[in-house]
Amino acid sequence: MLIPLLTEYEKEHIAERQTLPERYLGLSDEEMARRIAAAKATLGRRLVILGHHYQRDEVIAFADYTGDSYKLAGQVSRHPDAEFIVFCGVHFMAESADVLSGDHQQVILPDLAAGCSMADMAAPDQLEQCWADLEQMAGASRIIPVTYINSAASIKAFCGEHNGVVCTSSNAAATLEWAWSRGDKILFLPDQHLGRNTAYKMGVPLEQMAVWDPNEIWGDLDPAAVQRARIILWKGHCSVHARFTVRQIENIRRQHPGVRVIVHPEVPWDVVQASDDSGSTEYIIKTVTESPAGSTWAVGTEIHLVNRLAASMQPDRTVFSLDQFGCLCSTMFRVSPNHLLWVLEGLVAGDIHNRIVVPDAQKYWTKVALDRMLSIS
Numbered sequence: 059m060l061i062p063l064l065t066e067y068e069k070e071h072i073a074e075r076q077t078l079p080e081r082y083l084g085l086s087d088e089e090m091a092r093r094i095a096a097a098k099a100t101l102g103r104r105l106v107i108l109g110h111h112y113q114r115d116e117v118i119a120f121a122d123y124t125g126d127s128y129k130l131a132g133q134v135s136r137h138p139d140a141e142f143i144v145f146c147g148v149h150f151m152a153e154s155a156d157v158l159s160g161d162h163q164q165v166i167l168p169d170l171a172a173g174c175s176m177a178d179m180a181a182p183d184q185l186e187q188c189w190a191d192l193e194q195m196a197g198a199s200r201i202i203p204v205t206y207i208n209s210a211a212s213i214k215a216f217c218g219e220h221n222g223v224v225c226t227s228s229n230a231a232a233t234l235e236w237a238w239s240r241g242d243k244i245l246f247l248p249d250q251h252l253g254r255n256t257a258y259k260m261g262v263p264l265e266q267m268a269v270w271d272p273n274e275i276w277g278d279l280d281p282a283a284v285q286r287a288r289i290i291l292w293k294g295h296c297s298v299h300a301r302f303t304v305r306q307i308e309n310i311r312r313q314h315p316g317v318r319v320i321v322h323p324e325v326p327w328d329v330v331q332a333s334d335d336s337g338s339t340e341y342i343i344k345t346v347t348e349s350p351a352g353s354t355w356a357v358g359t360e361i362h363l364v365n366r367l368a369a370s371m372q373p374d375r376t377v378f379s380l381d382q383f384g385c386l387c388s389t390m391f392r393v394s395p396n397h398l399l400w401v402l403e404g405l406v407a408g409d410i411h412n413r414i415v416v417p418d419a420q421k422y423w424t425k426v427a428l429d430r431m432l433s434i435s
Contacts, residue, residue: 076169076412082396087116090395094120097402105405106140107398108133108155110147111339112360112390117146117398126339127151127207128226132432134158142405145414146393148172152414153211154224157424165414166405168397172389174208179294180248182212184272189220192245192290195281201290202241204233206249207431208296213247215420218427225431227323227338230256232434234289245270247292251299255323255330257289264327269293298387299324302358306380307332310356319380320345321358329358339363346377356380360387 098105098120108130109121118124123133127147134143134155143165145152152167159165185203192201203222205213214224221240225233234256237244246253250269257267268287270277277290284290302325310317319333320342330336335345339359346355346367354376357364361384368377379385404411416424 076171076392076397078396078400082400085396085399087395090399091116091119094395094399094402097399097406100406101142101402103139104141105144105402106133106137106142107144108146110151110390111363112387113146113393114362114391115366116395117393118366120398121146126226126228127154128228128338129340131155131158131207131428142166144168144398144401146398148174148389149414150174150177150208150210153416154207154214154428156414156416157211157421157428164410166401166410167412167414168401169392169394170412172392174389175297176208176248176294177210180205180209180213180272180292182210182216185213185216185247188245188270188272188277191276192284195276195279195284196243200242201245202237202243203245203247204237205247205427206252209248211416211420211424214427215423218423218425218430222427223430223434224427227252228340229431229434230323231260233431234260236434238288243287244289245292246289248294249296249324250291250293251295251326252323253289253291254327255336258327262288267291296324298360298385299358300326301385302326302329302380304328304332306382307356310380314354314356317354317356318349319356319358321380325358333358343367346371346375349375351375360390361385362390
């Protein structure tokens with residue numbers, strides 16, 4: 059199993075982990091596992107734990123459901139009796155769960171420092187300025203805003219209010235089809251790579267794509283570039299998936315003749331082109347699981363998912379990371395068993411820690427955008 063390296067963003071922000079009470083530090087794995095299981099049993103049907111694929115194994119072990127953002131979002135409405143939804147993921151996921159949950163339900167994030175570098179690359183004021191600029195450059199009435207689920211509730215609310223929608227990597231292509239049926243152009247944010255890879259796979263040439271830099275005047279684009287574009291890509295990225303390179307693929311193919319390379323569509327465009335396949339985490343799992351016995355796979359996504367997939371495929375298939383050093387999402391990694399234990403024992407004692415509440419001013423339009431997402435197959 060690989061010991062993963064951190065990205066520069068993660069090195070800079072790793073110290074932000076939420077401080078726990080002293081009594082939750084220094085516990086053995088065995089004691090934490092025993093106490094988490096006990097608290098979960100005590101809460102029973104009052105509790106649902108959701109775990110994203112990128113969580114560490116010690117946390118995933120207690121999840122009632124595991125999946126990507128799209129799959130987990132769909133689980134919220136299936137448990138109307140649950141009082142507490144503990145989301146082992148990052149902040150924007152917990153926000154979405156709060157929007158989709160009932161008024162009597164409370165969503166909890168075990169560590170408030172579990173954020174997302176990609177989501178941080180799109181701020182509400184930047185989007186407002188972008189929209190105003192696009193109105194002058196091309197007329198925004200025929201532009202449909204589409205935001206990846208890896209974004210703040212404020213961004214999702216803007217899209218909902220402006221006839222737009224949320225998407226995930228699982229339904230990105232279907233969402234772009236939905237948007238183009240309603241407008242001439244798409245503003246896609248905050249991940250330029252997912253937008254580019256999805257649109258290109260659907261037949262849109264690179265020449266009909268433009269990148270909007272929110273830190274530059276007029277997005278660093280001229281009106282002609284905006285008018286030519288069928289999709290305007292926000293200049294954002296995933297700090298984990300941006301690490302994967304074509305050179306890694308070339309090295310892997312030399313070392314493992316016959317290897318199949320599959321990557322997440324958040325990787326750069328040239329990496330997708332050099333790979334054999336690409337898709338969401340759910341798609342990657344399905345494709346590798348259903349491959350012929352004896353297959354060898356190099357997978358370009360977060361290391362916890364890769365390691366878990368590799369273990370489940372042994373001995374029939376060989377699975378390893380495309381990045382020889384591994385590549386973890388440290389913000390996902392901040393949700394530790396210690397944090398999970400703290401919030402669960404708090405619930406047992408009647409104390410609610412780290413509740414995530416989307417402001418009412420954002421909630422309506424965020425839900426509109428998320429409901430549109432869930433309605434798109």
